[in-house]
Amino acid sequence: LFSFQRKVKIQNVFVVENFEDFNEKVVNSPIPVLVDFYADWCGPCQLLGPRIEAKVNGNNGMVLLAKVNVDYAGDLAMDYDVKVVPTVLAFKDGNLVGRFEGDHPDDYLNDFIADIIEK
Numbered sequence: 001l002f003s004f005q006r007k008v009k010i011q012n013v014f015v016v017e018n019f020e021d022f023n024e025k026v027v028n029s030p031i032p033v034l035v036d037f038y039a040d041w042c043g044p045c046q047l048l049g050p051r052i053e054a055k056v057n058g059n060n061g062m063v064l065l066a067k068v069n070v071d072y073a074g075d076l077a078m079d080y081d082v083k084v085v086p087t088v089l090a091f092k093d094g095n096l097v098g099r100f101e102g103d104h105p106d107d108y109l110n111d112f113i114a115d116i117i118e119k
Helices: 019-027 043-057 074-079 106-118
Strands: 013-015 033-038 064-069 087-092 095-101
Touching (some): 013 043, 019 033, 019 064, 019 074, 087 106
8 A cells, every 4th residue: 555645835936916816825825925026028127036036945935925927917016006116025924014126135135035034
């Protein structure tokens, strides 16, 4: 007899496309979630995106990253008063606990993520 154990792997980085998805994966998450509002045509977004993904992946599941393309989820961006891209919001226990706009140096990103995990 063989026993199969199923491991559920939580995806550290995922895409959110609508309010239902956002509520399920971000607001209801037991793990803090950063939300990267970006656009494909945005230069600073192209710089920030891979760096913040690498930092989230390097935190061993202590924080997650939701990617929201404002060209496809503009209503979600408006709901959270996102006026420029990139904008990163931080949610913990369903609450908005931090935000920043634009690209930032690695030290800033490290401190921002550490602060969200520790809150």
